[in-house]
Amino acid sequence: GNSVTQMEGPVTLSEEAFLTINCTYTATGYPSLFWYVQYPGEGLQLLLKATKADDKGSNKGFEATYRKETTSFHLEKGSVQVSDSAVYFCALRSGANSKLTFGKGITLSVRP
Amino acid sequence: DAGVIQSPRHEVTEMGQEVTLRCKPISGHNSLFWYRQTMMRGLELLIYFNNNVPIDDSGMPEDRFSAKMPNASFSTLKIQPSEPRDSAVYFCASSLSLAPGDEQFFGPGTRLTVL
Numbered sequence: 001g002n003s004v005t006q007m008e009g010p011v012t013l014s015e016e017a018f019l020t021i022n023c024t025y026t027a028t029g030y031p032s033l034f035w036y037v038q039y040p041g042e043g044l045q046l047l048l049k050a051t052k053a054d055d056k057g058s059n060k061g062f063e064a065t066y067r068k069e070t071t072s073f074h075l076e077k078g079s080v081q082v083s084d085s086a087v088y089f090c091a092l093r094s095g096a097n098s099k100l101t102f103g104k105g106i107t108l109s110v111r112p
Numbered sequence: 113d114a115g116v117i118q119s120p121r122h123e124v125t126e127m128g129q130e131v132t133l134r135c136k137p138i139s140g141h142n143s144l145f146w147y148r149q150t151m152m153r154g155l156e157l158l159i160y161f162n163n164n165v166p167i168d169d170s171g172m173p174e175d176r177f178s179a180k181m182p183n184a185s186f187s188t189l190k191i192q193p194s195e196p197r198d199s200a201v202y203f204c205a206s207s208l209s210l211a212p213g214d215e216q217f218f219g220p221g222t223r224l225t226v227l
Contacts, residue, residue: 032212043116043203043218044155051213089155093212099145099168100216104154 002027002101004090009106013080021075021106023064023090031094033057033066033073038087038105047075047088082110114138116219118204124225130192133222136185137206145216146179146189147203155203161187162210194226 007022032051036044048057053068064075090103117136145160159169161181181187205216
């Protein structure tokens with residue numbers, strides 16, 4: 001079956017620090033990969049996605065590259081801001097009638 | 113576009129009462145998903161529909177939970193009778209289709225507290 005593994009959290013960084021959040025997956029077929037973000041008190045929002053190997057998704061300074069050889073989709077940002085404090089979920093979808101499979105999520109806190 | 117609309121945003125009820133959560137998906141979206149989020153279990157998919165037909169309800173925890181989608185613009189999730197362990201935030205999401213690349217758009221959630 002499909003599964004997503006995220007690194008353990010929480011993560012606390014100072015403003016302008018470099019961010020990496022690891023995500024690896026197992027899936028049947030050729031999945032599409034997603035990063036969702038959940039700000040406090042809100043629903044999840046799509047941050048970025050990649051639908052095939054070697055694609056790079058990017059948005060709001062965040063990037064993630066679909067690596068089929070390592071089955072990974074790590075999220076990176078060169079300089080985090082306080083406003084990036086949120087919970088980040090890695091997810092995949094694969095196959096027809098497919099549902100999103102989420103990782104457990106990781107809480108990021110950015111200090112001024 | 114108004115996005116996915118959920119109501120109520122907050123619900124406080126007593127154990128044993130019936131609770132109905134409502135969702136209006138984005139117009140033109142054919143797939144609808146109900147999730148539950150708790151600190152202990154994280155984000156769980158309860159059930160999803162495509163073209164108003166339930167596709168997979170294997171995530172529904174018990175017979176006390178039921179979901180319907182009578183038309184393309186409305187869905188309900190009902191808990192009867194409710195129990196304290198049902199306390200959670202319930203999210204509804206919609207997408208254009210079930211194609212793997214389609215984004216799911218989430219509503220703001222309903223925070224349910226069962227006393």
